[in-house]
Amino acid sequence: MEQFEGTILTGESFEPVRGRVVVADGRIEAVEQTDTTSTDIVLPAFVNAHTHIGDSVAKEAAVGLSLDEAVAPPDSLKHRRLAAASRTELVTAMRRTLRFMERTGTTAFLDFRESGVEGARALRDAAREQMVDPFIFGSEDPAVLEVADGFGASGAADDDFAARRAAVREAGVPFAIHAGEPDADDIHPALDLEPDLLVHMVHAEPEHLARVAERETPIAVCPRANLVLGVGRPPLRDLLDHTTVALGTDNVMLNAPSMFREMAYTAKSFDVTAREVLRMATTAGCEITGRNAGVVEAGRAADLLVLDGDSDNLAGCADPIRGVVRRAGLGDVETVVSSTGG
Structure with a gap:
């Protein structure tokens, strides 16, 4: 005791x-x-509600690049660096990031893990015997659900995810998707997939928010990453008024996964209270994943x-x-x- x-x-x-x-x-x-x-x-x-821990092999490599140049699949700098890294390099880099996250107060995180089944297994290996617990949104094929906790889609404009959404629904696990990061064009198509979690929603408009509120779809926002990539500012006050909103740090290549830094930036840059920000950094992520x-x-x-x-x-x-x-x-x-x- x-x-x-x-x-x-x-x-x-x-x-x-x-x-x-x-x-x-x-x-x-x-x-x-x-x-x-x-x-x-x-x-x-803290619960970090959106990360890409695999990017630990490319810290600060994307400075000055656009969203597409930095992270868009399949040919961005991020994906080239992931492809070039050996499994040992990848696992070691992710493990070091997890240790930093633990030292800065994070005990759980929701990660979009690239590279399908092998990518999910690499993160499981990195997290073994660490104090930080991953909730893994796997990628590529629904077979990843043998290892992952859910499925994470890059964005509705990147591919047709209908069949994979059906398979994930059949498996009874969460389906998450990026939406509204560069513009609003992919938000309605993302909402049509009835996701369990939306990520970013920087360009959400009233018609999108009405649909979000109707289904009570939670949203993970990453304000510092949006700033670095120059895609705009999420309408955070409107998002909070419509649904559960959680805070994430996004790509490790862009920002250190420190919830302290994310909270401070959010509290000082948006129309939100300190209590709201603290809830975004703790309780909200637990609610999304069912964590007690x-x-x-x-x-x-x-x-x-x-x-x-x-x-x-x-x-x-x-x-x-x-x-x-x-x-x-x-x-x-x-x-x-x-x-x-x-």
Whole structure:
């Protein structure tokens, strides 16, 4: 049994409570309000809702390139680098990225994994004995579902995914798809596939949002990647007003997969509250995957992040939630607790 004391960001509203969290066998046993001298801040660990971890073999290689030049299948720089990397190079690079993600407070992530069955197996190997748990959206053929947790489509304009969507539905696992990244042209075709998750939706318009709200389709947004690729800014306030929105860091080649950096950029650049951003970085990703975490309350999986609230960076913050979302970083991390145990 372990105990973590300090200011606890409790429940779905992240209400700050002075007390302790009691953990046993990977579960939160109790959240107790009590006097404590600890200055730590205890909150849910992060869930990175959209990544391409395979891009770990090409960090910063796409600087200055357009969306198509950088990542579009099949001939972009990204795909050339993936094809050129040996399996050992790929697994080693992904494993190092996972270690960085864990140190920055992430215990789960939703990855679009290229290269079909072999690509999914490579990520499984990279994640073995790590504290960061992958939810893998596999690619190419539905046979990938033998290894992956769902299927991830590049975009409705890239191919005809109807047959693969039917196979994924038959398998009873999630189907996710990129939509509305360069423009709005592929959003309706993506929605026609009745996805379980949409990624980006930078160019979503009212007619698209009405369809999203009708089916309660969640969306993963990646504002920093959109900025780097010059595709625009997601209408984040409108998205939040229509459905569940989760936060992701997208391609490792474009940005470090730090949820601290993604939260700070989002909170300072969009019409959102710190609480909304923290929910996007924690609870929302758990809801999308059915993970019993993302909230600090009894009975939940013990995926927790403990920050030093008296660090030189965080000491004196007027509000712990704003401090976590807008200011905190790797240097403030005291402990990361994962229910998977590594």
